[in-house]
Structures are given as C-alpha cells and as structure tokens.
Amino acid sequence: MAFILKFLLAILAVGLTAIYLRFTILLNAKRNKPLRHGRRNPNEPTHLMIVLGSGGHTTEMLSMLSRSVQDEDQSQRLHWNDYTHRTWVVSSGDSLSAARAEEFEKMAAPLSTQEGLMMGKVKRATDNGPGTYEVVTVPRAREIHQSLATAPMTSLTCMQACRNVLLKDTTTTREGHGGQAGERDVPDLILVNGPATGTIMVFTSLLLRFFDVKGVSTRGKMRTVYVESWARVKRLSLSGKLLRRVVDRFLVQWPQLVREVGGSVEYLGVLVQ
Template sequence: MAVLGSGGHTAEMLAIMQALPRSDYTPRLYVVSSGDTHSLAKARELEGGSLAPHPLQALEIPRARRVRQSWFSTPFSVAWSVLCSVWCLGIMPLWRTRGQRPCADVLLMNGPATCVSVVGAMWIMRLLGLPTPRMLYMESVARVYSLSLSGKVLRYLVDEFIVQWPDADRSAACYGVLV
C-alpha cells in the first residue's frame, strides 16, 4: 500500500514502487486524496494501464488539508479524513470479507498530508485490534535540512522512519537516497 501526494511526492513514491519487485508486492493499493486525478493517472501508467493483468486498486479519501486552508479548520478536515480512512481501510474491507481480510504487509509514505490521516487510521485500527500493515515513512528527498510537517508529526508514530539526508534528522533510523 502506498500513499500518493501531488506532484513531487507522487513522482518519488512511484519511483520507489517501480523499484519493488511486483512478485513480492502484489496486489498494490494506492491511497490518494480526493480530487487527485493526476496521481491516479501516474499510478495507472506505472501499473501498465489498460494492459495490466489486474485493474488499478486505488482508494480515495477526503483531503486532510487543502493548500492555504486555515489552521483553525485543519483539525476538523484531518479528523474527517482519519474517520473515512478507518472506514475504508479497516471496517469496510472486514465487513465485506466477514472478518477474513488479509492485511497489506507494508504501508509506504513519503510526506504528503494525506499520510497523516492514514497513520491516524492505522493507530485507531491497532487500538481496535484490527490488522494493520507495517508503516514505513521515507522523508521526501527534497527535505535536505529539516523535516516536513508530516515528518515532524509522524516521526514517532510509524514503525520505521527514514530520512534521505542526515541533516534532516540525525536521530533517524536510516539515511540514504532511495530514489
């Protein structure tokens, strides 16, 4: 499972997904925020378009925060996004398969605001005893000297936290350019 953002976040994440062996990481589920048709189109292209053996699996959740959204209204939109993520990633799949839902092995993220909602949903699911994937956060390659806001929020909430430049966070588990 991979969370796609817009623009650079999507390009980085798709480069990572392309490097992963399909035989080990199939099926793939892409999580995007509402209205992000560009990321879905790029994911569809990576997965082989209409010639792919399986249709693109994507989940659209409400946008956690819009560009230039007021900080006052942000907690409400994030809470709505988290609740929708819990429903779409945990409860609805369990209900459809009558509790026999196989959980994704890993959740890959690289900094879009949407990943904050998804991690919040994963923690709620863990508290409810639902299966969750291992959460791997890779800070964007563009973050050379400091962490993004998403990185600062999620630093201690994910299972693995990786920065690509040591100056971004000297306490990170791993360094190295992945893209």
C-alpha cells in the same frame, strides 16, 4: 469527598499507565510481523497500500517505486506481484496522481511475470499473475489556503474515510492467514512519504491497532514505512516530525539527518532516481 477524589485520581493514573504501556507495545519496532508460509502463497493474501500526495510527493513516490521494481540487484528488487493486491490512495481532486498510479501499474506488473522471475532454468511455480489493484479517493485533510480554524473538521472527515479504506477488506479468519485463495485482507504495509493525507492514514492505522480492530494488531498488520522527501536536507518536514516516533521504519535520504535527528531514523542512500 476526599476519598472520592483520591479514587478518581487512582483510576486516572491506572488508565494513563495502561494507555502508555499499550502504546509502548504498539510502537515497538520488533512487534510481530504477519505470519506466512510463503511470500506468494495464494491462500495468504498480501496487501500493499501506497498513499500519494499531489505534485512533488507523487513524483518522488513513483520514482522510488520505479527504481525498486527495476533494481538489477535481485536481493534489493521489489517484486511487484508479491503483493496480491495494491491500493493506491489519492486525495479528492487529484486526478493526475490517480492517472500516474494507473500508468505505473501497467509498467510494473509485467516486470514480475513468471518469465521475468526465472532463476536459471527454474521458474517460480508460485507465480499467480499480476494480482489486482485499485485507486481510491479520500477527502483532503486540508485544502490549499484553507483556514486553520476549519482544518480539524476536514481532518476528521479525512480520518473517517481513511478508516473505511483500511478496513474495506478483511479475511474470514483472524489467525494471521487468509481463509481462502483470492481473499483480500487489511493492508500488510502502508507506504507514505509526506502528504497530509498520508499522515492522517498512519495515525488512523495506529488507532485501529490500539483497539485491535479486526485483529490488526494481533495479526501484525498495517506496518508503516515513512520516507522523508529528498528535498529535506537539514531538517525534517512537519509530517516527518509528527510521524518519526510512530511508524515502523523512518527513512531519510541525507546522512546528516541521521546525525541531526538520531533515534531509529535510517539512511539507505538516495532512493529517488
């Protein structure tokens, strides 16, 4: 009996060590990035996912994106059409955020046309048009005034929906490059700024990377960026506390938060406009 107990404890210790080492690799900020032969190569699709919250979260996210696509400094500008496909994620019942995402696409896409990307007299020969986008809806992780006792079940439902969205598109190859022009792949980059749905999305992507589903970890996919709300001046939000150690980049908008939190937290200035 003692031998069996020691054997089981040994297996448990080995298993926990393996899990720890696996997460250490996954959470390494220097982990592999998606391999590309060019930022706008049509044979290597790029996929951006933006998770919107309701109200203030959506307003801040769209404000940050609006500022980045219109930045006068070309080195800092986000060229919207560099992402051949964009997925906007909204929570069920949030028709306003869905409509605002549509409005943003109509504004941003023309800014990155071939004519707008002229550098002197040379145009970008690799310009492939505005790309494609879609707005998808997932169940809310937790409704307003919902009992905490039922929150785990709705969070699991949300997680399942997030998994389906993350794996909705995959290429026919697993070497890090799109197999054919026009193919869509899993998200290269997931951008969130605080809503519960965004938190669930990040943890879902972490699980997919842990098990290397569809080769997402091997191919350097599903990199995550979290931007803390401008309203968080002295301490992190609950989402920030949960995600600080698991996202690839964690950005705050007040310098004192860097001193308060430390670690890999980054301050790049106020990002909203």
